[in-house]
Amino acid sequence: MKTTLISATELAAWPPGDVLVIDCRQDLSDPGKGERDYRAGHLPGALYASLDRDLSDLSRQSLGLGRHPLPLESDFAAVLGRWGWRPGLQVVAYDAAGGALAAARLWWMMRSIGAPAVAVLDGGLAAWLAAGLPLETGVPDRASTQVDVHYDPAMFVLDHAALAQRLVIDARAAPRYRGDTEPLDRVGGHIPGALNRPFADNLAADGRFRPADELRRDFLGLLGEREPGVVLHSCGSGVTAGHNLLAMEHAGLTGSGLYAPSWSGWVSDPARPIATGEA
Numbered sequence: 187m188k189t190t191l192i193s194a195t196e197l198a199a200w201p202p203g204d205v206l207v208i209d210c211r212q213d214l215s216d217p218g219k220g221e222r223d224y225r226a227g228h229l230p231g232a233l234y235a236s237l238d239r240d241l242s243d244l245s246r247q248s249l250g251l252g253r254h255p256l257p258l259e260s261d262f263a264a265v266l267g268r269w270g271w272r273p274g275l276q277v278v279a280y281d282a283a284g285g286a287l288a289a290a291r292l293w294w295m296m297r298s299i300g301a302p303a304v305a306v307l308d309g310g311l312a313a314w315l316a317a318g319l320p321l322e323t324g325v326p327d328r329a330s331t332q333v334d335v336h337y338d339p340a341m342f343v344l345d346h347a348a349l350a351q352r353l354v355i356d357a358r359a360a361p362r363y364r365g366d367t368e369p370l371d372r373v374g375g376h377i378p379g380a381l382n383r384p385f386a387d388n389l390a391a392d393g394r395f396r397p398a399d400e401l402r403r404d405f406l407g408l409l410g411e412r413e414p415g416v417v418l419h420s421c422g423s424g425v426t427a428g429h430n431l432l433a434m435e436h437a438g439l440t441g442s443g444l445y446a447p448s449w450s451g452w453v454s455d456p457a458r459p460i461a462t463g464e465a
Contacts, residue, residue, distance in 0.1 A: 241257070285395075372453055
């Protein structure tokens with residue numbers, strides 16, 4: 187069972203019937219591009235997950251839950267059933283951004299329903315191709331299943347007021363955290379008291395995750411004397427925050443959670459305070 191990362195060669199050696207591979211490629215500026223890229227070529231046996239349709243419920247944006255609200259449990263169960271998932275089946279998610287977009291999102295969502303057998307392909311599609319491994323274009327036909335899933339409330343926070351008791355770590359790039367620029371949300375800046383850890387810092391130049399001991403050192407530098415369980419990861423809409431959570435788990439720092447609405451949810455109420463500049 188793989189629970190954080192899996193290499194391309196490890197995945198290639200896995201018996202096809204014993205793993206569910208999900209292509210999570212996504213382009214926030216062109217929501218249809220990920221699925222077009224999937225149809226042009228994807229890992230053998232992989233199904234496609236849309237961030238907007240399968241891993242989010244955009245109809246709930248007006249509730250102050252951010253740009254990518256979590257789907258209802260019943261809706262996520264229907265997605266998993268359509269994919270043919272069953273409890274205990276190994277899931278591997280990948281994208282073209284080292285797991286930083288929807289692959290880490292799916293990994294975290296599976297963990298939040300109590301499914302530990304889920305991993306992100308280390309290095310994503312680029313690592314698969316660099317290993318000389320093949321792609322295919324057909325859409326596999328998997329038998330559907332019926333499953334009932336429930337989110338673990340310890341894995342995430344929706345209540346904005348709960349942030350006061352937690353250490354928020356913001357995964358956005360530094361210019362967005364500081365408020366120098368904000369291309370997606372109504373205003374720039376960060377949640378007061380939040381620390382900045384850009385998710386890109388988790389990756390080496392080749393797009394794979396940096397060694398676990400290096401990641402552990404970096405995150406311990408942010409934590410100080412605090413335990414990992416006090417951490418809530420945040421980003422723009424609750425997607426790339428999962429990358430930092432995955433990096434901490436890979437580094438052996440278990441128990442952190444995710445502030446699902448993230449910055450877009452925080453600023454949905456103009457009365458909430460905003461910090462700018464460095465922490």
